[in-house]
Each structure stands twice: as C-alpha cells, then as structure tokens.
Amino acid sequence: MLIILLEISTPQFILEYDTRPNRLYVDYLKHPKEVFGMLWKGYKGIVLGGSLLWLVISAANFYALTVVATPLTALHWPSALGCSLLSAIVLFGLIRGTWRQLKRLLGT
Numbered sequence: 863m864l865i866i867l868l869e870i871s872t873p874q875f876i877l878e879y880d881t882r883p884n885r886l887y888v889d890y891l892k893h894p895k896e897v898f899g900m901l902w903k904g905y906k907g908i909v910l911g912g913s914l915l916w917l918v919i920s921a922a923n924f925y926a927l928t929v930v931a932t933p934l935t936a937l938h939w940p941s942a943l944g945c946s947l948l949s950a951i952v953l954f955g956l957i958r959g960t961w962r963q964l965k966r967l968l969g970t
Contacts, residue, residue: 870912
C-alpha cells in the first residue's frame, strides 16, 4: 500500500515542489495526522473518488477470483521448466535494458 501511495503522490509532489520526492517527502510521513488532514482539506474529491475506485476494483477482483475463475490445471514438469526458462530470459533482458536493442535487431 505504501508503494502505491508513493507512486500516486509523486506527480502531485513534483507539481508542488518542482522536484522528485526526497527527504522532505519522507519527513512529512512522520506526521500522519497533519499529512492526512492537509490531504483531506485540499483533495477531498480525489481522496473520495480514489477510495471509491479502489473499492470497486477490489470487489471486481474478488468476484473474478472467487466466482468466475476456474481452477487452474497443473503444468507437466517439462512445460513448467520451459515456461520458467522463457520467463527468466525475458526478465533478464528487461532488467538489463536490452529489450529496446532486441526490438531494433528484430526490426520492429
């Protein structure tokens, strides 16, 4: 939840202070009553709308995972090994930043 808060509040912090979140941002988090009071005064509609949206998405996910979803069948070990290796290769490429170079080589 903290990561989501940090990601969502970063654009507003940049607009307000003309810099990315830094030590000042972390210092504000030490005083939650003041921070939440200030957020409630200035961004009441956004807070309510975001909370409502979060509630709707959570309910939809719960419904999809419990009512609609069908049980998964287990992969046989050769298929699972192949999927794991393919995933590891793709993730390694993404981590290194070579995805762009690979796209350039493939001509896409």
